[in-house]
């Protein structure tokens with residue numbers, strides 16, 4: 015049967031990992047895949063995570079199944095981390111949360127859940143959006159479209175065009191939004207724009223599917239989650255896909271959650287039954303180790319404080335790198351156009367340079383960016399800022 019298959023084109027981001035590995039230049043710089051790196055180019059295990067793992071090793075009594083709902087203490091912690099204590103939707107019992115294999119698992123389950131309610135339901139994603147949104151959500155069988163979000167040439171948001179496009183969508187359309195640290199642009203809506211979006215979704219009967227993969231890496235844990243809290247307060251239905259890959263550095267452990275905010279408590283219970291059934295028929299149950307680490311950190315005030323401090327240090331490092339890179343770019347001819355990097359948030363910015371310039375960055379300067387010209391600021395050693403600025407200015411012309 016396999017003779018019927020033709021090889022698929024390689025995944026663009028995974029392709030960069032391979033191209034980077036094949037480059038023998040000692041000064042090569044990987045700004046492709048979105049992982050945090052320290053000054054030495056390492057993606058370290060956070061100290062709080064390591065301590066929690068030691069605790070687990072000493073105290074874990076079983077490796078028995080966790081059930082399709084996953085680790086329930088983890089779900090409770092994530093719900094509170096995202097929505098905050100005392101959120102009215104939680105107080106009303108209209109929130110339900112299921113542990114998933116990473117944020118990807120959460121997005122896919124959310125898409126499958128939507129499909130169960132309405133076949134042929136339409137989903138819109140921002141243009142541009144994270145490269146995996148379309149395959150993940152579209153792969154569930156939903157009808158996918160996009161709304162204008164960002165103009166890469168000028169490095170600016172397009173809030174008016176976005177609003178106009180969303181106003182025209184039929185009720186029930188799912189609108190995928192990034193709560194913070196928009197991937198790939200680093201450009202987030204401001205508070206007023208979020209309020210307008212909440213009002214628009216309410217008026218038009220649109221349902222937000224919020225991707226929250228970078229909580230804590232933009233403005234901080236509370237401010238980054240604020241848009242989700244606002245939407246959950248103002249709208250009857252919201253879906254949220256949460257990832258612990260970046261803010262706990264648990265990438266390969268695959269730790270995430272899907273949160274469903276429903277119109278009432280009865281619907282929350284029904285939704286949970288569907289989420290569990292969907293999980294069961296796809297992967298049965300999520301892995302426990304990463305979620306257990308998060309729970310161990312949350313349950314220990316000293317570890318929780320250590321984790322928050324480490325996360326804050328990562329956030330500040332990214333913010334500082336942004337300022338330095340924008341300044342270094344601006345110090346040379348033609349570099350002023352990249353000033354937007356300073357004001358954006360999170361790990362990514364889109365350089366807005368053409369594909370041949372991205373290719374030249376790799377071929378001539380051994381700097382690997384995503385094909386859409388996205389760079390991972392969090393992958394940049396401070397000592398390389400100047401060199402990167404020179405390379406970008408050279409290829410951008």
Ligand code: LMR
Pocket residue numbers: 027046047048049144146197
């Ligand atoms: C990224 O955008 O680079 C990360 O979210 C990693 C991934 O899976 O694509």
